[in-house]
Amino acid sequence: MKILIIDDRKDQRESIRRFVESEIPKKWSVIDMPPFEDLEDYVSFISENEISVILVDERLQEQSNNNIVVSYNGHDFISFIRSKLYTFPIYVVTAYDGDSDLIEKFSDVEGIINKTDFTNDILLYLPRIIRSGQHFVETFQVELDELSNISKKIVKGEVTADELQRARAIQTKLNIAFTTEKLNEKQILLQRLKGKLDEFDILKARIDKFIEKKK
Amino acid sequence: MANVTKNFTINARTLLTLGRDSVKDHVTAILELVKNSYDADATKIEIDINIFSDNPSIRVADNGCGMSEKQIEEHWLRIGYSAKRNETFTSQFNRRKTGEKGIGRLSADRLGAILCINTKSLEEKVFGLKINWKEFEKEGVELSKVPVDVIEQPQISIPGSDIGQKTGTEIVITELRHQWNREYIINLRKELSVLVSPFDEVTNLEISLNNDLAPELNGIIKSEFYENAETDLTATFDEKTQTITYKITERLENKNSKEGQIEWTNISQKVGSTSYSSNLSKLSCGNVTIKILFYLRDSSSLEGTNMSLNQLRSFLDSNAGVKIYRDNIRVKPYGDPGSPEGDWLELGERKSKEPAGVARARYRVSPTQIIGAVFVGRDDNPELVDSSSREGLIKGQAFNDLRALALACITLIESFRHKNAKEKQNIKRDKYSAQVTSFKDKINKFEEKLNTIANAVPSEVKTEVYKALNELEEIKKESNVTEKSIAQLLSEKRVLGGLATLGIASAVFGHETQSAISQFNISTNLVAHLLNKDPLEIDIINEELEKARSYARKVSEWGAFALTRVQREKREHKEVYINKIVEKVIKEIKPIFDSANIEIILQLTEIKSKLYAMDIEAILLNLLTNSYTACTQNPLERKVKILVTFVNISDFQIIVSDTGNGVDDSIKEQIWEPLFTTKKNSEGKETGTGLGLTVVQSILNDLQGSRNVKQDDDLGGAQFIITLPRN
Numbered sequence: 001m002k003i004l005i006i007d008d009r010k011d012q013r014e015s016i017r018r019f020v021e022s023e024i025p026k027k028w029s030v031i032d033m034p035p036f037e038d039l040e041d042y043v044s045f046i047s048e049n050e051i052s053v054i055l056v057d058e059r060l061q062e063q064s065n066n067n068i069v070v071s072y073n074g075h076d077f078i079s080f081i082r083s084k085l086y087t088f089p090i091y092v093v094t095a096y097d098g099d100s101d102l103i104e105k106f107s108d109v110e111g112i113i114n115k116t117d118f119t120n121d122i123l124l125y126l127p128r129i130i131r132s133g134q135h136f137v138e139t140f141q142v143e144l145d146e147l148s149n150i151s152k153k154i155v156k157g158e159v160t161a162d163e164l165q166r167a168r169a170i171q172t173k174l175n176i177a178f179t180t181e182k183l184n185e186k187q188i189l190l191q192r193l194k195g196k197l198d199e200f201d202i203l204k205a206r207i208d209k210f211i212e213k214k215k
Numbered sequence: 216m217a218n219v220t221k222n223f224t225i226n227a228r229t230l231l232t233l234g235r236d237s238v239k240d241h242v243t244a245i246l247e248l249v250k251n252s253y254d255a256d257a258t259k260i261e262i263d264i265n266i267f268s269d270n271p272s273i274r275v276a277d278n279g280c281g282m283s284e285k286q287i288e289e290h291w292l293r294i295g296y297s298a299k300r301n302e303t304f305t306s307q308f309n310r311r312k313t314g315e316k317g318i319g320r321l322s323a324d325r326l327g328a329i330l331c332i333n334t335k336s337l338e339e340k341v342f343g344l345k346i347n348w349k350e351f352e353k354e355g356v357e358l359s360k361v362p363v364d365v366i367e368q369p370q371i372s373i374p375g376s377d378i379g380q381k382t383g384t385e386i387v388i389t390e391l392r393h394q395w396n397r398e399y400i401i402n403l404r405k406e407l408s409v410l411v412s413p414f415d416e417v418t419n420l421e422i423s424l425n426n427d428l429a430p431e432l433n434g435i436i437k438s439e440f441y442e443n444a445e446t447d448l449t450a451t452f453d454e455k456t457q458t459i460t461y462k463i464t465e466r467l468e469n470k471n472s473k474e475g476q477i478e479w480t481n482i483s484q485k486v487g488s489t490s491y492s493s494n495l496s497k498l499s500c501g502n503v504t505i506k507i508l509f510y511l512r513d514s515s516s517l518e519g520t521n522m523s524l525n526q527l528r529s530f531l532d533s534n535a536g537v538k539i540y541r542d543n544i545r546v547k548p549y550g551d552p553g554s555p556e557g558d559w560l561e562l563g564e565r566k567s568k569e570p571a572g573v574a575r576a577r578y579r580v581s582p583t584q585i586i587g588a589v590f591v592g593r594d595d596n597p598e599l600v601d602s603s604s605r606e607g608l609i610k611g612q613a614f615n616d617l618r619a620l621a622l623a624c625i626t627l628i629e630s631f632r633h634k635n636a637k638e639k640q641n642i643k644r645d646k647y648s649a650q651v652t653s654f655k656d657k658i659n660k661f662e663e664k665l666n667t668i669a670n671a672v673p674s675e676v677k678t679e680v681y682k683a684l685n686e687l688e689e690i691k692k693e694s695n696v697t698e699k700s701i702a703q704l705l706s707e708k709r710v711l712g713g714l715a716t717l718g719i720a721s722a723v724f725g726h727e728t729q730s731a732i733s734q735f736n737i738s739t740n741l742v743a744h745l746l747n748k749d750p751l752e753i754d755i756i757n758e759e760l761e762k763a764r765s766y767a768r769k770v771s772e773w774g775a776f777a778l779t780r781v782q783r784e785k786r787e788h789k790e791v792y793i794n795k796i797v798e799k800v801i802k803e804i805k806p807i808f809d810s811a812n813i814e815i816i817l818q819l820t821e822i823k824s825k826l827y828a829m830d831i832e833a834i835l836l837n838l839l840t841n842s843y844t845a846c847t848q849n850p851l852e853r854k855v856k857i858l859v860t861f862v863n864i865s866d867f868q869i870i871v872s873d874t875g876n877g878v879d880d881s882i883k884e885q886i887w888e889p890l891f892t893t894k895k896n897s898e899g900k901e902t903g904t905g906l907g908l909t910v911v912q913s914i915l916n917d918l919q920g921s922r923n924v925k926q927d928d929d930l931g932g933a934q935f936i937i938t939l940p941r942n
Contacts, residue, residue, distance in 0.1 A: 009730065011762055015737045018755055022748060061847065062730070064812035069853075095733040115733050119740035 001137055002050055003129065005032040005093075006077070007057040008065060012115070016055070016093065019119055023126050028133075034065035039072065039080045046085065052133030053110075054081075058094035058102050075101045082108050087139075089132035093118050143170050154197050157204060225358040227351040230294065234321030241393045242403045244325040248275040248386055249407060249422065251320065255279025255384065256307035258419055259374035262407075264426035266395050273326050273388045278375045280307070281336035281382035287344065291320060291332075292363065304554070308419060308545065310533075324348040328390035333371040337382050343369030374423075397429045405522065407436045408530075414506060414588045419545050440522070440530045444508035444586075445864065446632060450624045452479075452503045459623065463631045473631060479623070486622045500617035501596030505624045507537070507587040509580060509632070511864065537562075537587030537621060539608075541599070548607060550587070556607060558582055560622055573636040578629055589621050651698045658694065662687050705917065709829055710781055712910050716833040717780045719907045723840040724773070727807045731769040738763035769806065776803045780836075785829040793867060794819035794859050796831045801857065804839060813846045813853040820860045822867045825942035830914045831869070837907035838871040838935050845875020845932055854930055867941050872927035872934040883924055887912045911937070 003020060007013035013032040020030050031049065036042060045051070058074035072080075074092055081088060090109045092102060097114045106112060110132050111125075118125055150167040153159040159167075238244050245262065252260045257277035265272050282291060304310060323330050333343035343366030350361050373383035407422050422436040443466070450461035457479045464472040479498055510531055537560055538550030551557035558564075562582035569579045591599055598613030608614050662684065669680040738759040745756050797819060808815055839855065846853040858870040878886060878893070885891050892905035915922055920939040927934035 009734070011766075012730075012734055012737060015734070015741050015759060015762065018759070019737070019741050019744065022744060059726070062726070063810060067812070069812060069851075095729055116736045116740075119737045119744075122744065 001028050001052040001133055003028065003030045003133065004046070004049075004051045004054045005030060005056075006035055006054065006060070007032070008034055008060045008063045008070070009057070010034070010063075010065070012057070016115075016118070019122050020055075020126060023122055025130065028130065034068075035060045035070045035072075035077070037068050037070055039077065042077075042081065043084050046088070052137050053089040053091070053129055055091050055093045055129070057115075058092055058096045058099055073101070075099075075105045078105045078108050087136065089129075089136050091129055091132075146170060151193065155200060157200075227353065227356045227358045227361045230321060230351050230358060231324055231348060233294070234324045238322040238325060241325050241395075242399055242406065244322040245273065245275065245403060246406050247322050248320075252277030252279050252384065253310065253420065254305055255281070256305045256310065257374075257383065258421065260420070260422045261374045262403075262422070262424045262426075264395065264400070264424075264428065266391075267427045270389055271391045273391065274385065276372060276374055276383065276385040278373050278383040281384055282334045282342070283336045283339045284342045286336070287332075287334065287342060292344075294321070294358075304551070308547070323386065323388060324351075325392065327388035327392055329388065331366065331387045331389075332384065333366065333369045334384040335371050335373065335382050341369045341371045343371075395426075395428055397432075400424075400426055400429045400432050404432055404436060405526065408438050408440070438530070438534075440510075440527065443510065443522075443527070445511050446509040446628055448505070448507045448509075448624055448628050450505045450507075450627070452498070452500075452505070452620055454498065454501050457497060459620070459627075461624070461627055463628060465631075465635065477627075479620075482623045482626065483619070486619050486626060498616040498620055499598055500613045500620060501591065501598060503596065503617065503620060504590040505587065505621060506590075507585060507624055507628060509628055510584050510586070512584060531583060531586070534586045535583050537585060537589060537625075539589045539591065539617075541596075542592050543590070546608065549589075560618060560625065562625070573632050576633060578633045578636075580625060580629055580632075585625070587621070587625075589617065591617070648698075648701075651694070651701060655691070655694060655698075658687065658691055662691075706786065708913075708917075709786060709827060712833050712914060713781045713785070713829045715906060715910050716836045717777055719910070720836050720840050721777065723843055724804075724807050727810055728770055728773045731766040731773075735763050735766040735770070738766070772803070772806065779803075780832065781829070785832065786827060788825065788827055790823055790825045791828050791831075793822045793824060793831060793869070796828055797835060797857060797859055797869070800832055800835055800839075804836075808843065808855065811843065811847055811853065813843065813855055816854060816856040818856070818858045818860075820867075822859060822861060822941065824867065824939075826918070826939075830918060834911050834914055834937055835869060835871070837911050838869075838937070840907055841935075842871055842873035842875065842933075845873045848876060849874050849932075856927070856930060861941075862938060865941055866938055869937045869939070870934060871937075872930045873932040874930045875932035877926050877931070878924050878933045886924070887922070915939075 003024065005013050005017050005020070007016070013034075017030050017032040024030065031051070036045070046054075056074050056077055060070050060073050060077070063069070074094065078090060078092070081090060092105075092109055092112045093115055094102070094112070095115045096102065097112050102112060111128070113125055147167055147170045150159060150163050150170075153163060154167070238247060249260055249262065252275065255277060257279035260275070260277045263272070263274040263276075265274075328348050330346045330348070331343065332346075333341055335341045345364040345366055347364075350356075351358075353361075371383065371385045373381070373385065376383075404424060407424065423434065424436060425433050446463060446465050448461060448463045450459050452459050458476050459479065459482065460476045462472055462474045480496060483496075510527070512528060512531060532552070536550030536552055536557055539546040539559075548554040548556045549559045560582075562580065562585065566579045566581050569577045571577050571579070596613070596617075598611070599617060600609045600611070600613075601607075602609050665680055665684050665687065669677055669684065672680060742756050742759050742763070745752055745759075797817070801815060801817060805815060835857075839857075842855045846855060852874045854874045856870075856872045858872075859867065860870070861867050882891075882893070886893065887908045888905075889909045890905035911922065914920075915937065918939055920937060922938070923936040925934050925936075926932070
């Protein structure tokens with residue numbers, strides 16, 4: 001499980017990372033990085049790197065990184081992520097916690113924390129952050145396990161109509177959560193799985209017919 | 216017993232070292248040869264540079280006095296000999312000798328390995344030598360042992376020989392050492408132009424260049440500096456009408472010119488007393504044409520040229536003085552530097568008696584700033600007779616009158632320049648002071664009139680007039696008090712403008728300080744946190760402490776920047792260098808621009824002016840905060856360019872450009888109004904103060920400056936042009 005820190009100022013994100021690293025539990029690690037030029041890159045990054053929670057700064061346009069200055073700020077980042085990852089935990093850690101643009105996004109984030117307050121009372125804030133991340137991962141894991149069990153039942157032909165519907169609902173939720181090329185691959189995979197299941201249905205029907213004939 | 220003696224010997228290579236080290240490049244080496252021709256009183260010098268022929272060569276030939284075989288042996292071949300040490304001026308034309316002393320000829324080695332010199336003096340036949348510089352490169356060879364071949368049947372091609380020129384020197388260099396290109400040819404032309412007179416009528420030196428590398432540059436070398444005269448005058452005198460018809464043109468003031476006619480009797484009084492007496496009522500020198508070019512000996516004269524200050528000064532040193540030409544031939548020694556008769560108008564003495572600057576009525580030009588030509592002819596000026604001595608004219612009435620006429624033309628230039636300077640000075644004073652002065656002038660004139668009336672009226676009315684005069688006296692006292700109040704208010708306004716600028720800058724740049732403080736807090740908190748951990752992570756602790764120190768310094772720098780903005784010395788009206796003020800502000804503000812990845816480009820000309828440093832800083836800072844904001848809206852390219860340059864001798868500009876989005880034509884005037892801002896956040900809400908450009912406009916109003924805004928052709932964003940008078 002990982003915490004991702006996004007800040008255009010290298011010194012600040014490095015210091016925050018050190019702060020967090022000094023207090024996180026063993027299973028957790030921290031990544032810090034400057035903002036991506038393209039917002040779309042975040043979604044695959046999050047899924048590929050198993051990011052569980054994000055700490056993002058508000059003013060992301062003040063410094064360049066590798067000669068790139070991004071065209072968005074923290075509140076824009078929040079809007080984008082929310083459109084793709086509805087329940088993903090995001091905290092804003094910023095010196096500009098009073099910015100009106102940010103305040104308007106208050107309901108879209110888990111918290112807006114002043115940077116100095118964060119470093120003054122890290123033991124107050126970090127457990128909340130860890131809990132949010134943990135909760136997100138655990139929620140996801142439960143649904144994946146559930147889908148796996150239902151898939152086994154489909155193969156065995158023991159699935160109920162309700163369970164099938166539940167599988168489709170989880171599938172839909174997974175699709176909304178991970179709409180990337182990789183996720184499209186998952187989409188294709190699921191379709192193939194469904195295709196295979198349909199083929200199993202046809203095979204089962206034929207076997208039943210054969211057995212019936214033999215009788 | 217006789218003393219045993221030893222002698223120094225010289226390694227032959229030393230000769231080459233002397234020559235090669237004495238000039239910086241091969242263009243200078245050619246120039247040294249040309250200067251030798253100039254010093255030989257040549258009137259024609261030919262330079263041929265043939266690069267593309269089978270046997271590339273450089274030829275410098277002249278129709279100077281040439282050298283005899285004896286002169287070659289005793290002078291040209293004697294290292295370190297220079298006629299120029301003892302004789303500063305040439306024998307025939309009294310030119311100030313220009314070449315390097317004694318080693319110029321050796322620098323020809325820079326040009327090529329083989330040098331052939333053929334020379335013809337008046338009394339002797341052609342004599343020629345061939346020098347192979349490679350012979351001097353041999354190790355361990357004594358200089359005097361290296362033979363120099365005498366050419367058995369020397370031939371010479373003297374420029375102008377077709378019209379009877381009989382003396383001269385021709386140098387041909389082969390086995391060229393350097394690559395030549397167009398730039399070198401251009402540079403050579405520029406250097407040569409310093410030697411020639413700016414007047415087309417003058418024919419005492421013609422230098423022609425012929426080359427096969429850039430044939431479009433071939434031809435007779437013309438002076439590059441003719442167009443650079445600050446002021447030029449052309450005048451003709453008609454003896455019959457005793458009238459001077461003149462035209463004076465000022466170069467940089469939009470080529471303003473004044474044309475006029477003035478009778479001699481109206482200007483004769485202004486000529487002033489001299490050691491010569493002229494005829495105040497009528498001049499007897501005949502019809503005369505006079506041309507005078509006035510130059511400033513500073514970098515403002517180079518505006519619009521690609522010449523250097525050194526070249527300008529060399530040009531003036533070679534050509535300054537007012538020369539007399541009869542039928543276009545120089546009449547020595549008039550206008551010759553160093554000759555007692557050279558300054559025949561006594562311009563030097565005039566200037567030393569009246570050293571006042573151009574703003575004073577008794578302003579005089581300096582002789583080193585004038586290049587003049589007085590054109591007379593045997594037919595038009597029969598009264599101007601040659602002296603029986605070697606040179607000059609008989610100092611009779613005609614000569615004295617000619618002198619007075621030339622001085623009158625000098626006086627015309629002085630009056631013209633003085634008048635223009637005064638007009639500009641009056642404009643330059645801040646408008647409030649000018650208004651007060653105007654008011655006081657009117658009061659004084661009114662007082663004079665009342666005094667006149669008081670003397671003329673009957674006694675019963677006189678009392679009333681005196682009462683009025685007393686009241687006027689009270690008004691004058693009050694106007695003095697008002698003048699002081701205005702001065703104080705202006706000073707306070709200046710300080711407020713400075714403080715407003717600081718406030719605006721803080722609003723824009725303040726977040727950098729806030730970020731610095733934030734980082735300082737984070738780092739110190741982290742260090743405190745880590746010091747409670749076991750084991751101690753010393754490396755990280757040290758790194759974070761260093762960060763804290765670094766950011767604390769930034770905060771301190773911003774504090775110092777803020778405090779120095781309103782220092783007392785910046786509120787004093789004194790002579791300052793504009794470029795240095797800009798440099799200092801940029802140095803202080805650069806870290807903030809660096810943090811935002813904004814590149815600052817400076818192009819600063821050294822400009823001195825008398826003004827308040829605070830005004831310049833306020834203008835610059837407000838423009839820079841605008842540019843900073845504009846650049847941060849462009850994530851791709853962030854540049855700000857600051858240019859400080861002359862417009863003309865009286866005005867300068869500060870130009871600030873950026874890579875922002877520019878200023879739309881529709882709001883180009885609105886942006887200067889109070890509270891109008893284009894700075895908005897991502898949701899379109901106004902976030903700027905709308906006061907920065909208002910402060911700039913206010914300062915410009917006080918200083919009688921002007922402003923313009925357009926798109927910068929290079930950076931693409933806005934270009935703000937501030938024009939200010941130079942005091």
